[in-house]
Amino acid sequence: MPLAGPANRQGRRAADSICGRRTTPQAPVLGTAIVRVFGLTAAVTGPNQATLRKAGIAHEVVHTHSAHHAGYYPGAEQIHLVASFAPDGTLLGAQAVGRAGVDKRIDVLATALRAGMDADDLAELELAYSPPFGSAKDPVNMLGFVAQNVLDGVMPQWQAWDLDQVLENSLVLDVRSRAEYGGGHLDGALNVPHTQLRERLDEVRDAAEGRPVSVHCASGVRSYLATRILRGEGIDARNLSGGWLTLAAVHPES
Template sequence: MKIIVIGSVAAGTSVAAKARRNDEKAEITLYHADYDISYSICGIPYFLGGEVDELETLTPRNAAWFKKRYNVDIHTRHEVINIDSDKKMITVKNLDTNEEKVDHYDTLVFANGAAPITPPIQGVDRQHVFHVRNIRNTAAIHSFIVSKKPKKVTIIGAGFIGLEMAEQLTHKGLEVTIIQRDHQIMPHLDQDIAFLVEEHIRENGVNLLLNEEATVITDNYVETKSGTVIDSDLVILATGVKPNTKLAQKIGVELGESGAIKVNAKMETNIPNIYAVGDVAESFSVITGKPIYRPLGSTANKMGRIAGDVITDGDLEHRGILGTGILRVFDLAVGYTGLSEKEAKKEGFDIEILHNIKPAKAAYLGGKEIVIKAIADRKTSRILGVQIVGAEGVDKRIDVFVTAISLKAKAKDLFHLDLAYAPPFSTTKDPVMYTGMALQNALDKKNKLITPQQLTARIENGEQFQIIDARATKQYEESKVDGAVNIPLAQLREEAKKLDPNIPTVTYCNKGVTGNAAQNVLINMGFKEVYNLSGGNKNYQSFKRSISTH
């Protein structure tokens, strides 16, 4: 059997490695148009910022290494320019010599990834404007920084790469401006969580412009659609990627809803003996079963391994993804998995929303707060999605939530997890466990939750609420929810007799725990409709700042 793979970064090399492990006799050939193979795209910002000393660290393997270890042939600077799927024949062009040759296959795999999107901006082709996608343009950026010593950089786009580049170039001493077309950074996050990150970015000296578009790039500045002029001697394009589907489309390979190649669970396309993996291929959501496109190295490796196994008579199948992501932005880690609030609503789920603010480890050992936003389905109690922001412990918790969601866990299951505990690592009731407990109480309608957004919308719609601040008077005087009256928890049982138990009531404290205790007092006293404010006053004040900013 002869296997030909088009592309040789994460997905393509994974196909080859797994196929060889299963079948020692197969002939495996990879054609790769670029110079470098199997490199870490995600590590590029950290080389440019100086955390990685040598660029070669990001390219630990070459064609000779793969030949020696796996007996596969990798041809760099060779582009597949034509495919005859009936004759199982490809035409390959040597990009260094312009010579063309014909090769034959039994099985063909598209692993040719995605290309960076170049926005239609006047001057985008200038020499100080760079994409951040491969080793060669990384070397070009590094050379430019060393030789030209730029002082001001404009980054167009506020996704993973844009934020990571902002962090790294700020650390390098450059003055950084980010231009983002959307009303928020990181479109996969909900706005309330994205806002926490936006504040942190600005606190670290980055000039963040939202709802803006770059229209002109000159040698000295970037001009936006609104007329804002930003001094810039370096411009980074971080405007996303699009799958390289042109070659596949020419032979009738079907594309999915996302515009990437449509595949089944075995990574097969609609054409027999042709597969697609990695950033060129579409995945599907573990939760909804619907198509999803999230080009990440982790997914690419997984897809490649599955295809390599299936091609050599294995039984692996793709189980879908949650769209999990994590990145570091200065002192914060930002993680997310599953559906966001806006995505869950769009899918028609009736959802419960919890904002859980807890220290990642014992407060007496300096534990720093993490903010967990969790979404659950009211009908099934299943966890649908989680977003977490914090200075520590985010990766640990997001991976627990990923596992739970993948195994279709319900909110109550989280409380019963036997998680590792010791004061340097966690709290006795880990934030994951508390999330499950509080969510389940809300799902059971014992302790209903209401978000600042929901409360504000209902009040603006004319509904009447009694809002009880259960904190100490000093805290109330410093900041409070609009329309709230201060009744400290210790006085609530007596003062509640003066309230109307038939009017919807909201209790809150700083972050939620005392507000929950106040809620229980009122419920036990016969109040008919009592909510605890999700995330307490801390979350409410963040919501108010978000409104004023956006």
């Protein structure tokens, strides 16, 4: 994992040691790396989910698909972010893919990881904002917000890799628009656009037949709203982390 940055710092330490100067200890290597593949950029910092699972480290995973700058400003591109958090909220690692703004976010997250920051810290980071460069709620802030909701129990979630179990044991509620639903959906999913949910709660209850309700939309935002509505009505509901975008990436055949 040590790439050019740690190697150059080791060279600096060697030169300082030869000259009898003070040296600083080598910090643990986080494995921060970035690569461009045609028009896409992919970047990582810290361990990924597979590494954490193999090491037996408990963690929660959150997915977001925010725009790299204000959505109303021309040229906004989605950044697909995945981050892992310890049960106490400490950031453990993050990965990102997108066409713009990926390097900026992974560098912020690498700095946060080095500093031992948690979800609350990410939510409160004061990052440069202007519509051509970012949003008032930066993608890094959004990671913090979502992680806070998950870790505080405000938004129970289900993951794309739980799909088989979810289909077997719960009602899948698709809160996207009818047009989105018509473009592709899970077999057996009930489609109730989130703007109609309050008026169709009895329909959801009847379809659930006492089972939990597993909610999803395209990216996780509308289904978050729907999940809060359902839970406020006493219905056992969970939100799909990252929505249909993440589900389709994990299960392209679905």
